[in-house]
Amino acid sequence: MTAEMPGGQAALSGAETDAVADGVDHRLDPRVILFQRIGGWIFTAVLAGASFLALVVAWVVNGPTAAGLLAGGLPWTAGVAVLAWHAHRWPAIDYRHASYRLDEQCLEIRRGVFWRTVVTVPRSRVQHTDVSQGPLERRLGLGTLVVYTAGTDHARVSLGGLEHARALRIREQLLPRGDDAV
Secondary structure, three states: OEEEOHHHOEEEOHHHHHOOOOOOOEEOOOHHHHHHHHHHHHHHHHHHHHHHHHHHHHHHHOOOOHHHHHHHHHHHHHHHHHHHHHHHHHHHHHHHOOEEEEOOOEEEEEEOOOOOEEEEEEHHHEEEEEEEOOHHHHHHOEEEEEEEEOOOOOOEEEEEEEEHHHHHHHHHHHOOOOOOOO
16 A cells, blocks of 8 residues: 655555565566666667768778778678577566565665676665656656665665566665664
């Protein structure tokens, strides 16, 4: 059950916040695959356009010949094709290797396909939390949880690819409660 707070934010009941701190590994929201693909496609299009322009300029400056077009055009085509394949395929692979777990002691984030990383944030070290959304995340209903901790290593830990409402519930769960305060 949610209640409206000043400023249009919803306050979450204890039952909703406790549901996220179940100590079970959770995957990110599947919509993060589309989010990452769109970002990859945009990057590929910008890089392909800029490199194509550079290729055309180099071709014209060096004398427009068929051999020059083949010498530059074939590697450019292969490079753009590999980059486009990677932009489309990698998000699904990355999604399968990313998870998080929240319990009463800590938030644990697991990432990585080749180089695996496990970041554990003890609740006692949490200073404050934010939930952010870029325009594309907002359109897809996603959000990024950002946890700021005491210390220098991993003082800012982010967990992107969460459903926005779930990110808000996790943020609420991580905030100190009356019984947790020292």
